[in-house]
Amino acid sequence: xxxxxxxxKNLIEQLSRLPGIGEKTATRLALHIIRSPYEDVEKLAKSLxxxxxxxxxxxxxxxxxxxxxxxxxxxxxxxxxxxxxxxSPGDLMAIESSGxxxxxxxxxxxxxxxxxxxxxxxxxIKELLQRIKREQVKEIVLALNPSAEGETTAMYLARLxxxxxxxxxxxxxxxxxxxxxxxxDKVTLTRALRGRxxxxxxxxxxxxxxx
Numbered sequence: 001x002x003x004x005x006x007x008x009k010n011l012i013e014q015l016s017r018l019p020g021i022g023e024k025t026a027t028r029l030a031l032h033i034i035r036s037p038y039e040d041v042e043k044l045a046k047s048l049x050x051x052x053x054x055x056x057x058x059x060x061x062x063x064x065x066x067x068x069x070x071x072x073x074x075x076x077x078x079x080x081x082x083x084x085x086x087x088s089p090g091d092l093m094a095i096e097s098s099g100x101x102x103x104x105x106x107x108x109x110x111x112x113x114x115x116x117x118x119x120x121x122x123x124x125i126k127e128l129l130q131r132i133k134r135e136q137v138k139e140i141v142l143a144l145n146p147s148a149e150g151e152t153t154a155m156y157l158a159r160l161x162x163x164x165x166x167x168x169x170x171x172x173x174x175x176x177x178x179x180x181x182x183x184x185d186k187v188t189l190t191r192a193l194r195g196r197x198x199x200x201x202x203x204x205x206x207x208x209x210x211x
Contacts, residue, residue, distance in 0.1 A: 062107040090182040098189035
């Protein structure tokens with residue numbers, strides 16, 4: 001028999017649906033909410049509804065934003081000739097927090113993963129090519145996570161972009177293979193960005209994207 005009233009049980013179930021939140025953690029969070037002042041709980045509820053209503057993807061870079069274009073794309077102080085290509089908004093936020101990069105971004109919304117059925121058509125690659133032409137981009141900085149999928153995606157993009165006359169560089173990683181950009185510290189990210197080199201990747205043996 002469940003010792004909790006139906007409303008509390010429902011809250012625990014809803015919290016358990018969040019990634020990385022198990023039943024025990026959800027229970028602790030739910031009990032904390034019960035003990036919190038009503039005003040704090042009301043603010044939390046309103047912020048959840050507000051973020052769901054207002055946050056969207058920027059139509060240029062595909063980062064999360066509450067305006068379109070986003071603040072970074074709209075900032076005249078950013079170098080529009082350089083695009084840093086990342087996998088997710090979390091990776092963009094990590095690089096941005098380092099303070100070492102002053103260009104603009106392009107979020108792929110994932111990486112190539114044939115085993116999961118994710119090909120070039122499932123990512124924002126077509127939009128990247130359109131931006132390079134439209135915005136006369138001179139350099140693409142590949143800042144993808146050092147995983148097998150990230151490396152495969154970087155190789156595919158390097159092969160795709162070189163014939164277009166754009167300089168392709170890759171950040172110099174001080175991050176272990178299999179690591180995640182969003183969890184890297186600021187110093188590591190700063191050194192990686194400042195030490196980026198022109199990529200010399202060979203064609204992927206998997207011939208991804210070729211017919």
